[in-house]
Amino acid sequence: MENAQYVIIPTGARSRIVVDSLPSKILGETRTYTILLPRNYEVNTGKRYPIVYLLHGIMDTNEGWYKNGHVKTVMDRLVESGEAEEMIVVTPNAGGNIYAGVWNGYFNMPGWNYEDFFFQEFLPHIESKYRVIADRSHRAIGGLSMGGGGSTVYAQRHPGMFCAVYAMSALMMLDANGGLPSHGQEKMDIFNNSVREHSAIDFVRRADDKQKEALRTIRWFVDCGDDDVLFDVDIEFYQAMRNAGIPCQLRVRDGGHDWEYWHTAFYTALPYFSRNFGK
Structure with a gap:
């Protein structure tokens, strides 16, 4: 049959989603x-795994990526097909x-020192x-919208911690005058100001030679839809990276902020x- 589409359906062991918590001083x-453990995590108890910190967007929580992004389904299919290796994926709750x-x-702000946490x-x-x-070459970070910006800034400010970044529709x-309207909610005004103060674009433009060299040790990937409300700022970030001589992949597909x-x-x-683990 011409142009048939085939889907890999996992037939073996599956990954496992765990919801847990920790008290923060x-x-x-x-x-x-929420943490996704690899399908062989309970079978091969002596094995350690690379990890991805996957950040959610504003108004969302740690549950969003797993309920709406179907992280477990994607992981099981790609591991089954050999396109991805087994890894741990964890999403904190910052919203x-x-x-x-x-x-x-994801940034420190008055009353909410989340980056420190x-x-x-x-x-x-x-x-x-x-x-x-637990080393840099097996630790990556990514996220969408607020989490895309958060993952980018975290890697900029802590370049010795992550080997790769995948920022989707990133803030x-x-x-x-940007940001969601506050509607009288002071926390929204504080949030908007924190994003302005932690501009990923300004960080690249102001980076000195030492900072640029550190950024070049990280693999960068920006993925944004052509109808996304954040398309222009993602392109602006990509252009700033190019102007600074920092390699960065860019993917633009048909789609919006959804x-x-x-x-x-x-x-x-x-x-x-x-592909970037262990490099």
């Missing part, structure tokens, strides 16, 4: 997270309904509790991470 509360008074964001508490917790290959910056795009992007992200 820095944030003063307990934070949940929720901000209009209901819930904090959002991530690097001082969350990452060490994950890599001590689970069998992670790379906000101009003076789960259909991010779900399909994950089929590219997992093989990309696999």
Whole structure:
């Protein structure tokens, strides 16, 4: 049959989703997270795995990537087909309904030192509790929208921590009038200001030679739909990287700022991470 489409359906062991939590002294509360463990995690108990920190978008939580992005399905299919290696994927909770008074964001801001929590508490917790290959060459980060910008800035500010970044529809910056409307919610104003202060584009433009050299040690990938509301800032980031002589892959496909795009992007992200582990 001409132009037939075939789908790999996993027939062996499957990966496993676990929802867990840890108390944070820095944030003063307990934070949940969702972690995907490889299909052979319980079988080969002596094996350690590379890890991807997968960040969610604003108004979402640690559950979104697994319910709407179907991370487990994508992982099982790509491992079965040999296009991706087994890895651990973990998503922290940095959000929720901000209009209901819930904090959002991956950066330190007044009342919400999330970046400190991530690097001082969350990452060490994950890599001590689970069998992670806890070195830079087997640790990657990615995310969508707020999480795409967060993953980019985390790698910029901590270049010795990650080997690769995959930023989807990434919130790379906000101009003076940008951002979601506050509707009287102070936390939204604080969030918008934090994104302006942590502009991924300005970071590249202002980087000195030493910083640029550090950025060149990371593999960068930006993936954004041509109808996405963040398309222009993602292209601007890519151009800034080119002007700075920092290699960065760019993928533009038909699509907008939605789960259909991010779900399909994950089929590219997992093989990309696999190719860069151990490099």
